Amino acid sequence: MSVTFVIGGARSGKSTFAELKAKEYSQKVLYIATAVVTDQAMADRVKKHKEQRPSSWHTIEMYSDFRKLTEQKEFIESQVILIECITTMIGNFMFDSKIDFDTCSAEEVNILEEKITAEVISLINVCNENKKKLIIVSNETGLGLVPSYYMGNYFRDMSGRINNKIGIECDFMYFIFSGIPIKLKHKGEMVKWPQDF
Secondary structure, eight states: OOEEEEEEEETTSSSHHHHHHHHHHHHHHEEEEOOOOOSHHHHHHHHHHHHHHTTTTTEESSSSOGGGGGGGGHHOOOOOEEOHHHHHHHHHHHHHTTTTTTTTTHHHHHHHHHHHHHHHHHHHHHHHHTEEEEEEEEOTTTSSSSOOOOOHHHHHHHHHHHHHHEEEEEOOEEEEEETTTEEEEEETTTTOOOOOO
């Protein structure tokens, strides 16, 4: 039906904006959390986020195999799917890969990026095929310092390229800057690159 992309820096307000957008669309929302709880601080953060969301919302924790959503009652009953967040998903795939990013080849990184991109496209397709509104949340990682280690560089670069693909695929796009939403794309409208660029 439609894809809304919400992007911004850490603690920019993107989660709040995405959740308000979801409520605006429908009360039948499925929240896909991509975070993996690894310690108590993360568990506390997840608990706080759950408490802030309406009790009518369903939550599923996953970051891959999105085709399996069609087997989930929560997905079938929901009108809006909100996934948070793509950069966390990328980090999960990087850790799962067992790649040594200090010594790996560019080919290994490219294969991993293709796998992650395919998962994102799969989610978009599953939602479109099942007439669900999809809201995707991601971090803008390219505006900060250049990481001083290989894994950080690969993460930043992968995030940027995958965010680019989502930006092209989406119908609506908002950049959240210090709590202020800036509309970057509205269905049918988009700033075009100059022809000779």
